[in-house]
Amino acid sequence: MTAILEMRGITKTFPGVNALENVNLRVESGEIHALVGENGAGKSTLMKVLSGVYPHGSYSGEIWFQGEERRFTGIADSEKAGIVIIHQELALVPLLSIAENIFLGNEQAKYGVIDWSAVTLRTRDLLRMVGLSESPATLITDIGVGKQQLVEIAKALSKEVKLLILDEPTASLNESDSDALLNLLLEFKKRGISSILISHKLNEISKVADSITVLRDGCTVETLDCRSEPVSEDRIIRGMVGRPLADRYPKRDPKIGEMLFEVKDWNVHHQIHADRLQIKNVSMNVRRGEIVGIAGLMGAGRTEFAMSVFGRSYGRRITGKAFLNGKEIDVSTIRRAVDSGLAYVTEDRKHYGLVLNDTIMHNISLANLGGISRGTVLDDMEELSVANTYRRRLNIRSSSVLQQVVNLSGGNQQKVVLSKWLFSKPEVLILDEPTRGIDVGAKYEIYTIINQLADEGKGVIMISSEMPELLGVCDRIYVMNEGCFVAELPAADASQEKIMRAIMRGREAPADEQAPREKIA
CATH class of the missing domain: 3.40.50.300 (P-loop containing nucleotide triphosphate hydrolases)
Incomplete structure (x- = not known):
């Protein structure tokens, strides 16, 4: 040819x-x-x-x-x-x-x-x-x-x-x-x-x-x-x-504990068109040590839901309650959500997750400056130590923590975003498309980190458009369609066909008459 x-x-x-x-x-x-x-x-x-x-x-x-x-x-x-x-x-x-x-x-x-x-x-x-x-x-x-x-x-x-x-x-x-x-x-x-x-x-x-x-x-x-x-x-x-990857998803023995985080009766109106109800009476929960997935087609409202819970960073006229360890928490601003124990890894790391023209070190400490301060003064040596710790822990490939984030690969940028939020010491970590645009090797490393967080007793909420990823990583999966949760499935019994069937059933019902969420075994 x-x-x-x-x-x-x-x-x-x-x-x-x-x-x-x-x-x-x-x-x-x-x-x-x-x-x-x-x-x-x-x-x-x-x-x-x-x-x-x-x-x-x-x-x-x-x-x-x-x-x-x-x-x-x-x-x-x-x-x-x-x-x-x-x-x-x-x-x-x-x-x-x-x-x-x-x-x-x-x-x-x-x-x-x-x-x-x-x-x-x-x-x-x-x-x-x-x-x-x-x-x-x-x-x-x-x-x-x-x-x-x-x-x-x-x-x-x-x-x-x-x-x-x-x-x-x-x-x-x-x-x-x-x-x-x-x-x-x-x-x-x-x-x-x-x-x-x-x-x-x-x-x-x-x-x-x-x-x-x-x-x-x-x-x-x-x-x-x-x-x-x-x-x-x-x-x-x-x-x-350069080597076979025997299992695409690392093995894990879940140790799921008591109820950690709950959202009840959550409603969100559109950011611009305030008369349009976008998230409709959503309730969900996650237990300690549990990885909970949210599946749905593009436009189902998954990101809008996650952002609205995380300090009302999306939406208007938001109603509903959030609970951590059985007590109602204040998530009315991002700062209050972080102080309450929540963290959110955005789907758009370049625009919302990172300061691209700054160093790895400064990006990692950004969400928890109090953790590297003595009184009201930043401790540069402590910041350097923290950054190096997370660089080793998450295997961030770089010349040093003083390297600018813009010069890192997508997978390593994602690890910097994760490091930033892990340093904020969250109880619940919301991951929105955590492996988008990264290769299979880096994906495996991200999955391993997610498993480690669950093993430490954290609660993980994972949004992904890749159904095999949700099935391979999560313990339980909520299915979302047009702003509603239309099904809840234990991952062991879930399949791509069941998820798509639940979405299609949700689409067939009129928006104001959608059936309550069904549990599928």
Whole structure:
């Protein structure tokens, strides 16, 4: 087959770090090529070299595209050649329309004036290609994340893309939206468009990839051909981590104690539209040493519920009561929630969990400055000692605790967020998508930490869009749909089918007549 892309001997260094060393990548015309590796393996760095984010001259090696050597000096150069990258963090402007976002920076103009008629017609054609029926005038803020991802792809198509690079495109999507996006890649393949897919969801890679290149520690390990014979997830993992991962979830012998935390009759109105009831009469509990999961489709209200409980950081006109050890607690502000024994690890670590341009040390101590103070004065040596303790305990891979968090891999950033909240000494830890966007090796480490917390007698509430993860980690699972808890299942008897059945039953009932939560054995 003919190669559309060859990257030969790519080496990229940062001060004190060899990010890529003699990496080779070959992508055939019209194929879906997966790029996998642990966090920090060099996947995103390699794609930034390819797309011109790291311009020619800042790395060594050669890039050949469509038979010509290319020396991109910026993203505009690579896009002009037909290489378009879609990052995990979507680059859309929420308060602009779909049409305005698609042609932002690529305006369709005549004599210096935007031709809105041409823009609208072209946008409709592009949306049809990606399977969207929305009006071009619809604001980005009014559509879900799954559709926003498709708008990003439509934006790429508007630039006559020949090679589409997708960095964790399904990390924020539910199962149905993920399937729709993967099917779209298969459709593009039929049209001769090549794709590079970066993903930690190995089942998705096995489903669509023609070839898989594995990176480890900045080096090319191997390229697997999926067309000659199927490649198992275990085979991919062995290449990524250098060893077999016998069990995806660490073993645990639960020791569940007395009732620790309860939420009763919890109601939350929408943050902006205060007349809209978003969380509807939710009650739940977690015992000491118990890991309780919350399952549901995107938009079910899981994050809104968690944030509203954690210091009313989401929502308006909130009613209901929270109890710890049988006594009502005040969770009316984040500070009071933390002082009462709650901690919340957000699903969006980069925006809400971390100060990216600050050090690991300062991030870890941020939620509990009193723990590193003598009176009203911060003790720098105590802060350093605490940070090093958590760095060792959670195996945060870094040059030191003085390294900026922005330079860490996603898995290590997540460990810093966990360290911050563990240092606040919580009784109940709420984890919202704790393994989103991190590799299987780092996931295993996070699961081990969660198990250790439960073994210490803490209560853990875990929200995840990955049902196998909930089934593999949790002791009990609540199922949420449209702001209500519609089922409660012991994890030992739960299955993906039972969870989906409970969601579908909840969707069939009118919003004001939903049946009370059923317990499924």
